[in-house]
Structure formats: C-alpha cells, structure tokens
Amino acid sequence: xxxxxxxxxxxxxxxxxxxxxxxxxxxxxxxxxxxxxxxxxxxxxxxxxxxxxxxxxxxxxxxxxxxxxxxxxxxxxxxxxxxxxxxxxxxxxxxxxxxxxxxxxxxxxxxxxxxxxxxxxxxxxxxxxxxxxxxxxxxxxxx
Amino acid sequence: xxxxxxxxxxxxxxxxxxxxxxxxxxxxxxxxxxxxxxxxxxxxxxxxxxxxxxxxxxxxxxxxxxxxxxxxxxxxxxxxxxxxxxxxxxxxxxxxxxxxxxxxxxxxxxxxxxxxxxxxxxxxxxxxxxxxxxxxxxxxxxx
DNA sequence: TTATAAAAAGATATTTATATCCTCAATATG
DNA sequence: CATATTGAGGATATAAATATCTTTTTATAA
Ligand code: FES
Ligand code: FES
Numbered sequence: 495x496x497x498x499x500x501x502x503x504x505x506x507x508x509x510x511x512x513x514x515x516x517x518x519x520x521x522x523x524x525x526x527x528x529x530x531x532x533x534x535x536x537x538x539x540x541x542x543x544x545x546x547x548x549x550x551x552x553x554x555x556x557x558x559x560x561x562x563x564x565x566x567x568x569x570x571x572x573x574x575x576x577x578x579x580x581x582x583x584x585x586x587x588x589x590x591x592x593x594x595x596x597x598x599x600x601x602x603x604x605x606x607x608x609x610x611x612x613x614x615x616x617x618x619x620x621x622x623x624x625x626x627x628x629x630x631x632x633x634x635x636x637x
Numbered sequence: 638x639x640x641x642x643x644x645x646x647x648x649x650x651x652x653x654x655x656x657x658x659x660x661x662x663x664x665x666x667x668x669x670x671x672x673x674x675x676x677x678x679x680x681x682x683x684x685x686x687x688x689x690x691x692x693x694x695x696x697x698x699x700x701x702x703x704x705x706x707x708x709x710x711x712x713x714x715x716x717x718x719x720x721x722x723x724x725x726x727x728x729x730x731x732x733x734x735x736x737x738x739x740x741x742x743x744x745x746x747x748x749x750x751x752x753x754x755x756x757x758x759x760x761x762x763x764x765x766x767x768x769x770x771x772x773x774x775x776x777x778x779x780x
Numbered sequence: 781t782t783a784t785a786a787a788a789a790g791a792t793a794t795t796t797a798t799a800t801c802c803t804c805a806a807t808a809t810g
Numbered sequence: 811c812a813t814a815t816t817g818a819g820g821a822t823a824t825a826a827a828t829a830t831c832t833t834t835t836t837a838t839a840a
Contacts, residue, residue: 495638495725495726495730496730497827497828498732498827498828499827499828501730501731501732504731504744505731508743519786521785521786521787522786522787523786532828532829532830533829533830534829534830534831535828535829535830537787537788538788538789538828538829538830540787541787541788541789544787544788545788551786551787551788552786552787552836552837552838553785553786553787553788553835553836553837553838554784554785554786554787554835554836554837554838554839555784555785555786555837555838555839556785556786556837556838556839557785557786557787557836557837557838558786558787559787570744582638583638586779587638587639587644588644588647588648588778588779589641589644589779590777590779591779597777598776598777599776599777599778599779600651600767600770600771600776600777600778601647601713601767602776603770603775603776604758604762605755605758607754608751608752608754608755608758609751609755611750611751612748612751612752615747615748615751619747624743624744627743627746628743632746633741633742633743633745633746634733634740634741634742634743635731635742635743636729636731636732636733636734636742640797640798641797641798642797642798662816664815664816664817665816665817666816675798675799675800676799676800677799677800677801678798678799678800680817680818681798681799681800681818681819683817684817684818684819687817687818688818694816694817694818695806695807695808695816695817696805696806696807696808696815696816696817696818697805697806697807697808697809697814697815697816697817698807698808698809698814698815698816699807699808699809699815699816700806700807700808700815700816700817701816701817702817
C-alpha cells in the first residue's frame with residue numbers, strides 16, 4: 495500500500511506534530527529511536543520533506559526539525575506524494591497506462607469506489623487532525 | 638498497492654481464463670507478449686502459481702498452462718497471497734505490529750472501512766467473474 | 781571571531797525485487 | 811524406444827529500494 499519510506503516519513507511527521515514546535519525543535523538523534531526508523535535514513539527523508547516545505551528545519555546549534563502551523567495544515571497525501579511519488583495510489587491496479595472509466599481494467603469497477611474514498615481521506619485529513627487524535631489517545635503512533 | 642509481480646500474475650491468469658482451456662493450453666512463449674510481461678519472469682510466476690494449484694500445467698509437447706474449472710473459481714486474493722504474501726494488504730498502514738481497533742494507528746480509523754471493502758472484494762471476486770466481464774467487453778486487459 | 785552543533789548534500793553500501801539463463805524432468809508422438 | 815517439446819528448478823544478473831558514511835554549509839553562542 496505505502497512504501498516503508500513513506501511510512502517512516504508519516505511516523506516522523508506525526509511525531510513532530512506532537513512533540514515539536516518552532517520553540518522546541520527536535521534533532522534526528524533525539525527521536526529516531528522513538529519511531530524506530532534508521533537514523534541516517536530518517537535524516538534523508540526529512541531533508542526531502544524540508545525541501546518541499548512540508549517540514550521546517552534550522553541548522554546549527556539549537557537547530558533541528560519542527561512543524562510550523564502551516565506545515566500542520568498539510569494533508570497526509572502531500573507527504574506520500576513527495577516520498578512515494580504522486581501516482582503510487584492513483585494509477586491503475588494492473589498498470590494500464592491510465593485508469594479511467596472509458597477503458598477500465600478488470601479490477602477497476604470493483605475497486606475504484608473504495609480506492610477513491612481512501613484517496614479522498616488522504617487529501618482531506620491534515621497532520622493537525624491526526625495529531626489531535628494522538629493527543630487524545632484515540633490513536634497510537636507505532637514505534 | 639500491488640507489486641509488479643502480482644500485477645503480472647493477475648494479468649497472466651486473466652489471460653488464461655479468457656483464452657485457455659484443458660483442451661487448449663497456452664505456452665509461455667505464446668502469450669507473454671500479449672500481456673507485456675518478461676518471458677522468463679512470467680514462467681517463474683506461473684510455476685509458483687502452479688505449485689499452489691492456482692493454475693494448471695502439463696509438460697512436454699502440446700503442454701502448456703491453462704485454467705481448470707476449479708482454478709476459475711478461485712478468488713483474486715489467492716493469487717495475490719501467493720505472489721505478494723498474505724499480509725501485503727491487511728497489515729497496518731504504518732507497520733504497527735498488528736492492525737486492530739484496540740490500539741489503532743493514526744490512519745486506522747479513516748482507512749479501515751474502505752480497506753476492508755477492497756479486501757472483501759478480492760476475497761469474493763473470482764477469476765471466472767472477471768473473465769466474463771472481459772468477454773463482454775465491460776473491461777479490458779492491459780498489455 | 782572562533783568553536784561547535786546541527787542539517788544538507790553527496791558518495792557509497794546493502795538488501796530486496798525483478799529479470800535472465802541454463803540444465804533437468806516429464807510427456808506426446810512417430 | 812528415440813526424439814522433440816514443454817514446464818520445473820536452480821543459479822546467476824540487474825535494478826530499485828533501503829541504509830550508511832563522509833564532507834560541506836549554516837547557525838548559535840561563548
Ligand atoms: S483502470 Fe485499472 S484500476 Fe482503473
Ligand atoms: S492499526 Fe494501522 S491501519 Fe490499523
């Protein structure tokens with residue numbers, strides 16, 4: 495469904511949503527163990543997200559990563575698009591060149607409705623909303 | 638969502654469902670181009686499915702692969718389980734050890750309903766049914 | 781201004797998925 | 811029985827994903 499890379503990225507961003515702020519930045523070495531992601535690989539993923547303005551960072555002493563208020567309003571899909579590429583979830587399940595009703599593959603009719611629902615969720619749910627669920631212990635971040 | 642391998646396998650099996658029978662077996666070299674799968678790799682995938690009794694085959698002259706009537710009644714999921722492993726679609730989207738309501742990850746609540754629908758579809762739809770759609774040109778097999 | 785701490789960037793290594801190749805075993809046919 | 815034909819199986823090659831290591835840049839604060 496998702497690659498390991500985007501799972502790592504989502505865990506990292508949700509962790510930052512919970513425990514970081516502009517006043518309290520987190521260094522990679524401070525939390526890579528909490529979310530069980532290889533340290534150097536996590537750094538790479540966050541760099542990529544930073545380049546795309548999905549997480550915030552500053553270098554040097556007292557630097558680190560954090561989520562700005564704007565970052566928190568990003569939908570989940572934006573993380574996935576950057577790490578897995580924008581076609582991972584929307585492309586045809588059997589790799590037909592394009593997925594559409596006009597010339598559907600054999601799986602299309604049965605799967606498109608639930609697939610669309612999942613994608614709509616990813617487009618609508620923001621990091622802020624999921625972080626709130628975590629805070630209220632309505633959900634739990636895997637380590 | 639699915640690996641290339643299981644997409645290949647599904648295309649192959651659906652092709653066999655349409656064009657093969659016990660009386661008319663198909664050799665790999667006769668159809669690997671039709672479904673655009675590397676010849677030797679397709680052979681490997683069909684061998685694996687054959688070992689699991691999901692496709693039928695005989696060796697020697699006039700041999701080849703085909704789908705028996707029993708093969709045609711298998712659900713899609715059985716192909717995917719053999720090629721991708723049985724946890725590909727059911728495991729937690731963030732790789733939490735187990736996906737359940739008691740201790741859900743942040744994505745669980747939003748995604749589980751549509752995910753379950755997709756999996757139910759895969760468990761219920763048989764090759765026979767999808768082949769019928771193809772025959773009626775209600776769907777099209779990508780090459 | 782200097783030393784230091786942190787991310788950014790680039791190079792390299794490892795593992796897994798995908799793909800190919802070669803030999804062996806089974807089966808049909810003459 | 812001999813021979814040709816096909817899948818089965820094992821070994822190997824390549825590509826992509828995952829992971830690590832080293833160097834450079836930027837910011838802080840003494
Ligand atoms: S055409 Fe294949 S999933 Fe839509
Ligand atoms: S617990 Fe993560 S998807 Fe169910």
